[in-house]
Structures are given as structure tokens and as C-alpha cells.
Amino acid sequence: MELVEVNQLQAAIDSFAGKDVYLHLETTNGSYASHFNEGFFNAGAFIRNVVINFELGKVVGDSPHRVGLKLPQGWVYAQGITHFEIDEEGRLLLAGHDGTGKLAVALQLSETPFSY
């Protein structure tokens, strides 16, 4: 993955607009957060292989960036995006990695389903 280059990322997001695409969206503090830090309120969410069709997608702000997708009847967004990659299968993978190298957020789009 590379650090987000806004123009390149925007072009990549645009290329998925108006198509049925598979979504992976994840936020996480890690399953050990309240083990190492008792009392920590651990929250996260995970969606994988839900099909969406967005009409407008935008990458906004300085790094870490925010990325939002406007759907005909709804929204998808992620904040904390630092890195991106179009992988060998043509999937757009966005991730937010903290200073210690741990993933905190991921937003991914693919025209074919992600693995299980």
C-alpha cells in the first residue's frame, strides 16, 4: 500500500461509481483493547460483501483522510484513511494504519466478491 495521493485515489473511487460493487468496511480497536486497558470501551463494526451502487464518491481532508460514498438512498463513509492500493485483482483497498502499524479502519471496493 502507498500513502494516499488524493488525485489518484479520487480517480480510483470514480472508476467504481455507478456500478454494483462489493463493499468491505471495518473499524476496530482490536479484541485485546479492554484487556490491556481495563475500562476501555471497545467498539467496532464490520461489513463484508454487501453490494452497493454509489453515485458519488469523495476523498476529503488532509491525511488521515475521510472517504464518503453517496448512495441513491444512503451513505457509506470512513475516516482515518492513510493508505491505498489497487491490488492485482483490480480491487480498491483503503486502510487507516496507526503509528504502530495497526489497522484501525478499512474501506474496500471490488467488482467481484471478496473471499469468505
Place this chain on the structure above:
Amino acid sequence: MTIPKERHVLVIFPHPDDEAFGVSGTITTHIQQGTPVTYACLTLGEMGRNLGNPPFATRESLPAIRKKELLASAEAMGLTDLRMMGLRDKTIEFEDDEKMVRMMEELIEETNPSLIITFYPDFAVHPDHEATARAVVRAVRRMDDRPKLHCVAFANNTLDVLGEPDVVYDIKPVREHKMNSMKAHISQTAWMLEEMEHKLQNGDTETENWLTMERFYAYRWDQDFE
């Protein structure tokens, strides 16, 4: 405490690297004593958070990396019967409970173990660890002739509630194998190993202890978790 010879040992954990920290010394010792060992690893740790910064992997490339690491860990322990069970990291507790019990029953029926090693329910911290432990305990509970069930517990309240572990093995003779098993999972253990080296150099006895002893609780059927 010396490690007794078993008919067959069945180890069941959800993530590649779960075996390395807690039991790789014990697994290695059983194998060196000629006891057949089966390790069923339920997921490939697909949701691991250590991806580096700069990243060395993506959410999508991580499973293949961790699969290779798991195979390397098995090799470090001399383990030849490794089962990858195909579930997804962080989803085990949401699977059908009875399906999970059946998965464990099938493993038990096939391998006929005299000892099963897994996590201790309610003292295993990670939801996947807990779900694995519950499924194993439920499967063993239904058996007429139960094998020994040794459980790894590391929740912060373990000592307060369970007391000192009742099964403690000296694994010094296979210390290098344990090190190599942990090193095999380098994508997830690099920072931890670095910290460990540092502590060892400073003569930290707790860390040294951790590399020379492995600790289990025999499951307490008279205080069953449910």
C-alpha cells in the same frame, strides 16, 4: 512436572499464533516423545491488525501470509497433522453453537485423544478464544469417557478466580523450538519479540519464566462454566 506420554493430543485454537505463545513447548515435547499431535486451527487470523506502517500487507493479502506462518510454526514444532478449519477470524461466536460443537466432536471422534488442549472458558479474553473454548467444553461434556482437558487462561482475573495453574511444564529442553514457533508468526509477533528480547537482556525473570514454563488449568467439571 514432566509431560506424560499420551495416546494422542488434540490442540484446538482459533488463530495462527495462539499455539506459539502458550503451548508450542508442550506440543514439541509431546511430538519428541512420540505422541501424535493434531492441531486444529479454526481461522487464518484474517482480521489481524498488525499490517505495518508502512504496510507490509493488506486486509486481503494477510490470510495467505498467516497461512505460511502457521505452516512454518508447525514445522518448528515438528507437527505434521495441522488442520485449517476454514472459519473467519472474529466470527466464531456468531456461528451456530451446535455446528461448532459438532466440528469439535468430529475432530475428537477421528483422533481419539487422551488429552485435549484449548482455552479456558471465561478466562480467554478474545471472543474467538471464548467461543472455541465453549464449543470444546460442550463437546467433551457429552462424552461418556472424557479425555483430559487442559486449558490456557490469561484473563486479568485468572489468578484471583482460578488460583495458580495446576499443570505446569518445564519446557526448557525445547526452548529453541518455542522461540522458532513464535518467530514463525513474525507478521504478528515482531513487536512482541522485540520487547521480549529487551526484557530478557535486562534480566526480567518473568519473561524468562514464560520461555521456560507452560501453564494449564485442568478443566473443573465440578465448576462447569454453564
